[in-house]
Structure formats: structure tokens, C-alpha cells
Amino acid sequence: MTAQYQVHGDVAVITLNNPPVNGLGLSTRLGITDGVAKANADAAVKAIVVTGAGGAFSGGADIKEFGSPKALQEPNLISVIGVLENSAKPIVAAIHTVAMGGGLELALGCHYRIAAPGASIALPEVKLGLIPGAGGTQRLPRVLGVEPALNMIVSGEPIKSEMLAMLPGQKLFDKMAASTASLAEEALAFARSVADVRPMPVVRNMPCKHPQGDAYFQFARNMVKGMSKNFPAPAKCVDAVEAATKNKFDAGMAVEREIFINLMLTPESKSLRHLFLSERAASKIPDVPSDTPQRDIKSVAIIGAGTMGGGIAMNFLNAGIPVKMLEMKQEALDRGVATIRKNYEAQVTKKKLKQDKYEQRMSLLTTTLSYDDLTGTDMVIEAVFEEIGVKETVFKELDRVMKPGAILASNTSTLDVNKIASFTNRPQDVVGLHFFSPANVMKLLEVVRGEKTAKDVMATVMAVAKKIKKTAVVSGVCDGFIGNRMIEQYGRQGGFLLDEGCTPAQVDKAMEKFGMAMGPFRMGDLAGNDIGWAIRKRRYSEKPHMKYSKTADLLCEKGRFGQKTGAGWYDYVPGKRDAIPNAEVVAMIEAHRKAIGITPRKISDEEIVQRLVFSLVNEAAHILEEGIANKASDIDIVYIFGYGFPAHRGGPMNYADQVGLFNVVQAMNRFAQNPLDDAKFWQPAPLLAKLVAEGKTFN
Numbered sequence: 001m002t003a004q005y006q007v008h009g010d011v012a013v014i015t016l017n018n019p020p021v022n023g024l025g026l027s028t029r030l031g032i033t034d035g036v037a038k039a040n041a042d043a044a045v046k047a048i049v050v051t052g053a054g055g056a057f058s059g060g061a062d063i064k065e066f067g068s069p070k071a072l073q074e075p076n077l078i079s080v081i082g083v084l085e086n087s088a089k090p091i092v093a094a095i096h097t098v099a100m101g102g103g104l105e106l107a108l109g110c111h112y113r114i115a116a117p118g119a120s121i122a123l124p125e126v127k128l129g130l131i132p133g134a135g136g137t138q139r140l141p142r143v144l145g146v147e148p149a150l151n152m153i154v155s156g157e158p159i160k161s162e163m164l165a166m167l168p169g170q171k172l173f174d175k176m177a178a179s180t181a182s183l184a185e186e187a188l189a190f191a192r193s194v195a196d197v198r199p200m201p202v203v204r205n206m207p208c209k210h211p212q213g214d215a216y217f218q219f220a221r222n223m224v225k226g227m228s229k230n231f232p233a234p235a236k237c238v239d240a241v242e243a244a245t246k247n248k249f250d251a252g253m254a255v256e257r258e259i260f261i262n263l264m265l266t267p268e269s270k271s272l273r274h275l276f277l278s279e280r281a282a283s284k285i286p287d288v289p290s291d292t293p294q295r296d297i298k299s300v301a302i303i304g305a306g307t308m309g310g311g312i313a314m315n316f317l318n319a320g321i322p323v324k325m326l327e328m329k330q331e332a333l334d335r336g337v338a339t340i341r342k343n344y345e346a347q348v349t350k351k352k353l354k355q356d357k358y359e360q361r362m363s364l365l366t367t368t369l370s371y372d373d374l375t376g377t378d379m380v381i382e383a384v385f386e387e388i389g390v391k392e393t394v395f396k397e398l399d400r401v402m403k404p405g406a407i408l409a410s411n412t413s414t415l416d417v418n419k420i421a422s423f424t425n426r427p428q429d430v431v432g433l434h435f436f437s438p439a440n441v442m443k444l445l446e447v448v449r450g451e452k453t454a455k456d457v458m459a460t461v462m463a464v465a466k467k468i469k470k471t472a473v474v475s476g477v478c479d480g481f482i483g484n485r486m487i488e489q490y491g492r493q494g495g496f497l498l499d500e501g502c503t504p505a506q507v508d509k510a511m512e513k514f515g516m517a518m519g520p521f522r523m524g525d526l527a528g529n530d531i532g533w534a535i536r537k538r539r540y541s542e543k544p545h546m547k548y549s550k551t552a553d554l555l556c557e558k559g560r561f562g563q564k565t566g567a568g569w570y571d572y573v574p575g576k577r578d579a580i581p582n583a584e585v586v587a588m589i590e591a592h593r594k595a596i597g598i599t600p601r602k603i604s605d606e607e608i609v610q611r612l613v614f615s616l617v618n619e620a621a622h623i624l625e626e627g628i629a630n631k632a633s634d635i636d637i638v639y640i641f642g643y644g645f646p647a648h649r650g651g652p653m654n655y656a657d658q659v660g661l662f663n664v665v666q667a668m669n670r671f672a673q674n675p676l677d678d679a680k681f682w683q684p685a686p687l688l689a690k691l692v693a694e695g696k697t698f699n
């Protein structure tokens with residue numbers, strides 16, 4: 001059992017012990033009910049303490065049981081809480097470090113709660129598209145007050161125990177311990193002090209009222225409307241807490257249960273739970289076991305202090321890792337450092353960063369013009385111009401100066417990492433680290449595994465990614481890696497839609513309604529339309545059979561590169577990001593249609609969404625089949641964290657699974673009939689066809 005039972009004189013202590021966060025899996029739940037039974041049967045025991053071993057009281061449900069029947073097997077959490085509440089001897093929860101979700105609900109089933117300062121307290125279920133399901137919505141308002149409790153339940157955000165203890169009239173904590181270290185002793189003393197008090201306080205019996213109930217809940221509903229646009233759960237949190245104020249406890253519990261079960265079945269919650277598990281799974285590489293030794297990374301060098309180099313440097317400075325930046329000219333270094341300063345200063349002005357932290361970070365940054373200064377660094381990341389000749393010069397220099405065992409990484413977005421590795425005599429130490437712009441903001445990192453990249457290099461860079469707070473996904477070597485290879489197909493479909501009758505604004509609006517942070521044309525304007533232009537020019541000679549709309553080229557010929565030139569698919573006012581539709585661009589598209597003899601047709605939002613999203617899905621199926629991505633869920637993570645794909649859809653692969661792969665293929669077959677589209681592209685990828693034939697899904 002993953003909970004221990006010990007008797008200290010006249011107090012029994014039940015210690016949850018299910019690392020890493022004492023998740024409330026079946027064996028832990030059994031440990032708790034067993035302990036309570038033992039303590040009640042032992043005449044020498046007068047009170048019981050429940051606490052957690054290691055770094056948590058309890059983080060709630062055991063994610064290993066997610067979606068398995070074990071999660072519901074008796075005693076389920078609601079039954080365990082019933083056992084606590086019905087104990088004839090008082091139970092004290094001794095809370096430290098983390099009490100979240102089911103962990104907090106468990107504590108609310110105890111008669112008393114003593115907390116150490118610094119503990120993170122939360123009911124985060126809303127982040128998985130759910131509400132708390134073991135009485136949290138009914139008990140927390142009773143001890144904390146309706147408004148603070150609803151705020152916690154709707155936001156899901158953790159609050160420190162000492163902050164909650166300061167709320168007037170709160171009954172969540174009966175006592176604050178002096179520290180985590182003294183909690184165990186203080187809990188024993190507290191348990192003894194209440195051992196003989198009768199009747200024992202039981203949260204379910206406490207009153208739950210709001211003096212201006214109807215007005216308050218109306219107000220709360222209006223407040224959550226904005227944040228819950230694509231998510232049903234926040235509004236349901238309001239319903240559940242309102243039920244606590246309007247019903248007897250058991251009737252309120254029934255309302256909570258019904259809402260919880262209904263939310264479990266929503267595609268939004270399924271998507272969020274899929275992402276929660278996928279993010280954790282992304283760091284696991286099938287043939288690189290978690291005990292693979294790692295190299296020590298205590299310092300980093302960055303080659304190139306441009307857009308990406310500066311952003312990448314900030315990630316390491318933020319994590320307290322010293323950075324040395326190298327450029328060819330002093331002016332370039334000065335410019336790079338000035339940009340980093342400017343970014344930090346903006347954070348200081350917005351009060352997002354303290355002055356002393358800013359200075360501390362800048363003190364970790366040094367610069368050099370000489371490769372010989374890099375000998376001592378443990379890892380280097382190259383972010384120079386995207387030209388293979390320049391990369392060759394840089395990697396030959398790195399091979400000359402870097403110490404044995406140093407990791408040599410390239411931030412290339414399109415070049416062949418195997419070729420870059422071959423410029424050195426140590427291809428096993430070379431890896432791609434593809435950051436996304438702005439590199440200090442975007443969470444996604446594609447880790448590009450070369451043919452010869454060593455396993456310990458992979459293990460090390462995945463750990464480094466975690467340290468700098470990136471979500472890393474492994475990609476094999478191919479043109480565009482996972483994310484950009486797929487986006488090329490998406491962009492191509494966007495072009496065909498213009499040819500066939502859409503305006504850029506119509507396409508963007510449909511995609512934004514679907515939930516994308518930005519439609520394809522606004523995204524092009526942000527990234528720079530010249531980048532796609534350069535790629536297409538290469539494709540025209542490499543892959544002359546590939547079909548493209550000419551509209552994007554015509555746009556670039558006008559110098560409309562996007563936000564950076566103040567004009568792209570849209571117009572932009574300096575200092576603002578609003579995309580203002582431009583009549584000339586629309587006329588340009590119309591003239592082009594006429595020139596190639598197309599009569600425009602009305603295209604539905606549904607067709608726009610399907611063509612764009614399914615183009616991602618079909619390319620992704622090829623990527624999976626080729627082994628470029630290890631698993632479908634990795635692709636979902638790339639699109640959620642790197643491309644603004646809506647979280648409530650769970651990523652393109654999850655979305656395709658939810659639509660049903662059979663239906664996805666049916667749509668592709670329809671698109672293939674469209675003479676203006678690319679019939680060859682719409683041939684379902686063999687993996688996709690196979691999954692449909694076998695009635696399976698991607699995830």
C-alpha cells in the first residue's frame with residue numbers, strides 16, 4: 001500500500017507515500033481507509049493525523065489511473081472522504097508543499113486542518129475542462145466563504161496557504177504551523193489538543209450562504225463568460241458553487257456529480273486531458289530510457305546575436321545559466337545586448353521583473369569576438385544566417401575549440417542537421433534545437449535528432465529544455481521538421497482558397513472562429529511573407545510538380561512582406577498589430593483569378609476549416625509513418641505550443657480523431673475532386689488509410 005500507518009503514543013499517523021506527489025491512486029486510497037479503521041479499533045489511539053511524505057501533502061488524482069477503471073474502483077475518493085468524516089476519532093490533515101485537487105478535497109474531509117506556510121493550495125480541475133468531483137465545490141465555500149472559493153475553483157490557480165489563512169472568518173486552516181519542518185510535531189500536538197473535543201467539526205455540516213446570492217452569481221456568470229468562450233467548465237463551476245448555497249449538502253453533491261460526469265464527456269475536457277498527458281509524454285523518447293546518463297550543462301555559448309540568438313540567450317539567463325555570445329563584429333554584439341536589455345527593461349517597467357533580478361540576469365551575460373573564448377563552455381547553440389556555407393564555417397570553428405563532450409546545437413529551421421554534423425569530427429555531439437520566434441516567449445522547442453546524435457545528448461537537451469521552461473518535442477531530420485513541414489501544406493491550401501473565391505480576411509475569420517490564435521494570412525504577415533517566398537522559389541526548381549497559388553508571390557513582388565514593412569495581406573499602423581483589410585490586395589487576387597480563368601465561388605467556413613486542418617493532418621500522417629515524429633500526441637503538442645492551435649481542440653491529430661478518421665478521409669476524397677486543388681496531395685497517407693481500415697485513431 002502506498003500509505004503508511006504509525007502510532008505515536010496516542011496519535012495514529014497515516015502518511016501518504018506515492019511519489020512524486022502522493023497521487024490518490026487505488027492503493028493509496030486503500031491505505032487511508034485501512035489506517036482509519038485500525039486507528040478506530042485501537043483503544044490506545046485518541047486522534048489521527050493524515051499527512052504526505054516527500055514533496056507534497058497530495059497532488060490529487062493519480063495520473064497513472066487517468067481514464068482507467070481503477071480510478072473509480074472502491075473505495076473511490078468520495079467514499080474515502082466519507083470514511084474520514086465518519087471516523088469516531090478526530091482526524092487532522094497536516095498540509096505542506098502541495099494540496100491540490102483531490103488532495104485538497106481529502107483534507108476537507110478531515111475534521112481539522114493544520115498547514116505549513118508556503119503550501120500551494122488549489123482546485124485545478126477547471127484546467128482539464130472539469131470541476132472538482134469529490135465535493136470540492138461543496139466544501140470549499142463552506143470553509144473559505146463563497147467568493148474566495150469560487151475564485152479558486154474558476155481560476156484553478158494555486159494560492160499560498162499563508163494567504164488563505166489571512167482571509168477573514170476562514171475555517172480552511174484551524175492552525176498554521178511555524179514551518180514545514182515543524183509541521184509533523186505541531187500536528188501531533190494539535191491532534192492531542194482536540195482529541196476529546198465533541199462534537200467534532202465536519203465541513204459538510206457547516207452553513208453555506210451568500211448574503212446577495214442571486215446578484216452575486218449573476219455577476220459571476222457574466223465575469224466567466226469572457227474567459228470561457230470555448231470552454232464549458234468555468235460557467236459550470238459557478239453553477240456548482242451556487243448549488244452549494246441553495247441546497248442541503250447531499251443535494252449539492254448530486255449537482256456537482258452530474259456536472260462532473262457531463263463535463264467528462266465533452267470534447268473540450270477530453271482535449272485538455274489529452275494535452276495534459278501528451279505534454280508529459282513528449283519528454284519521453286522510446287529508445288532513450290529515463291535513466292540515461294546526462295552531461296553537465298553549467299554554461300552556454302550562443303553564436304549569432306540576432307533575432308533568435310538574443311531570445312535564446314534570455315531563456316538561459318532567466319534560468320540562471322551563464323551565457324557567452326559570439327559575433328563577428330562588435331557592433332552586432334552591442335546591438336544584440338541592447339535588444340536583450342530593452343526586452344528586460346520592458347518587463348521591469350511592466351513590473352513583471354524586479355530590478356535586482358534584471359541586473360542579476362544581465363551579469364550572467366558576456367560577449368566575445370573570438371572562438372577561443374568558448375573552450376570552457378558545456379554547450380553551444382548556433383543561430384547565424386540560414387546558409388549552409390556559413391553554418392559550415394561556424395561548425396568547423398566549434399569543432400576546433402569546444403572541449404570534448406560539449407554539445408554543439410544548431411537553431412537551423414530548414415537545413416539538414418546531418419549535413420551540419422558532418423562538418424565536425426564529432427557528429428554524435430551535434431543536435432538541432434529549433435526555437436520558435438520570439439524565442440524568449442514561445443514555449444515550443446523542436447529537438448532535432450540527427451542520425452548520429454548520441455542518446456546522452458538527447459537526454460541532456462531534453463532536461464535542459466525543461467530547465468529553461470520549454471516544452472520539447474523530438475523531430476527527425478527532414479525539410480521543415482514537424483511544424484514547418486506541416487504548415488507549408490496549410491499555407492498552400494490557404495492560397496488555393498484565395499484562387500477559388502475567398503478573401504484573406506474570410507479565411508482568417510473562419511480559422512479564428514475555429515479557435516486558431518491567428519488565421520494563416522495574419523500569421524504570414526507576422527512571420528514575414530518573404531520567408532515563404534524564399535521557400536517557394538526553392539520548391540519551384542526542386543519540386544516543379546508541386547502546385548501553388550501565385551497570389552503570395554504577387555503580394556511579395558509588391559514588397560508587402562507583412563508587419564515589418566507595414567503592409568502584407570493587410571495594412572498595419574505603426575505600433576499596432578491590428579490587421580486592416582486592403583482593397584488593393586483584394587483587387588490583386590480578383591485580377592489574378594480573372595487572368596487564370598477562374599470564376600469565384602462562395603466557400604463555406606466549414607470547407608475552409610476542413611481543408612486547412614486536414615492538410616495538416618495528412619502531412620502529419622506521412623511524418624508519423626516516416627518516423628520523423630515518435631507519436632501523434634507529439635504533433636499535437638507542436639501545434640498547440642508553437643502554432644496557436646486551439647487547446648480545446650487538443651491539436652490537429654486529436655481533432656481528427658474526434659471528427660472521426662473515416663470522415664476525415666471522406667472529406668479528403670472530396671477535396672481531391674476539386675480541379676483547382678492538388679489531387680495528389682489529398683491521397684490519404686498510407687498510415688491514415690490503414691487506421692481507417694482498422695477502425696483505429698491516431699492517439
Ligand code: NAI
Nearest residue numbers: 304305306307308327328332383384385386411412413437
Ligand atoms: P538574424 O539575421 O537576426 O541573426 C543572425 C546573426 O548571426 C546576425 O546578428 C549575424 O551578424 C550573425 N552571424 C552571421 N554569420 C555569423 C558568423 N559566421 N559568426 C557569428 N555570427 C554570425 O537571423 P535569425 O532570424 O536570428 O536566424 C538565425 C537562425 O535561426 C537561422 O538559422 C534561422 O533559420 C533560425 N531560425 C529563425 C527563426 C525566425 O523566426 N527568425 C525561427 C527559428 C529558427
